[in-house]
Amino acid sequence: MSLLLSSEAHRESLMKILSVAHVTKDIIVDQFDGVISNLTSRACLGFSDDDLPPQGRAHNKVLHVSIKCMNTHLSKVLIDNGSSLNVMPKTTLMKPTIEGVVLRQSSMIVRAFDDS
Numbered sequence: 001m002s003l004l005l006s007s008e009a010h011r012e013s014l015m016k017i018l019s020v021a022h023v024t025k026d027i028i029v030d031q032f033d034g035v036i037s038n039l040t041s042r043a044c045l046g047f048s049d050d051d052l053p054p055q056g057r058a059h060n061k062v063l064h065v066s067i068k069c070m071n072t073h074l075s076k077v078l079i080d081n082g083s084s085l086n087v088m089p090k091t092t093l094m095k096p097t098i099e100g101v102v103l104r105q106s107s108m109i110v111r112a113f114d115d116s
Contacts, residue, residue, distance in 0.1 A: 085110060 004011050023035055053059050064076040074092070087110075090103070 004014060021035060023032065027035070049056075053061065066073065066075045067077050068074075093103070
């Protein structure tokens with residue numbers, strides 16, 4: 001913190017990063033912590049409006065990437081913007097060797113567009 005208070009160049013650099021980060025006005029503190037974590041991450045994936053298809057944010061195309069998580073390779077990882085339902089096989093969920101993964105029963109009923 002003292003570096004930001006004493007160095008105008010460092011303060012301006014931080015303000016530049018924060019000014020280009022897309023943050024919604026109704027963000028809660030926990031979500032904002034996540035944004036800051038993403039900004040300081042050394043391995044991140046970012047997009048801007050220039051990367052959008054011609055129809056802009058109204059598109060419904062999915063984006064899949066491949067990742068390595070805890071020495072496990074996962075292909076076709078869905079990038080979720082928070083407004084979708086992510087469905088995956090249980091075998092995929094159990095691939096990463098992360099302790100504490102617990103499946104819980106849910107009363108949610110998911111129906112397809114054709115009401116099946």
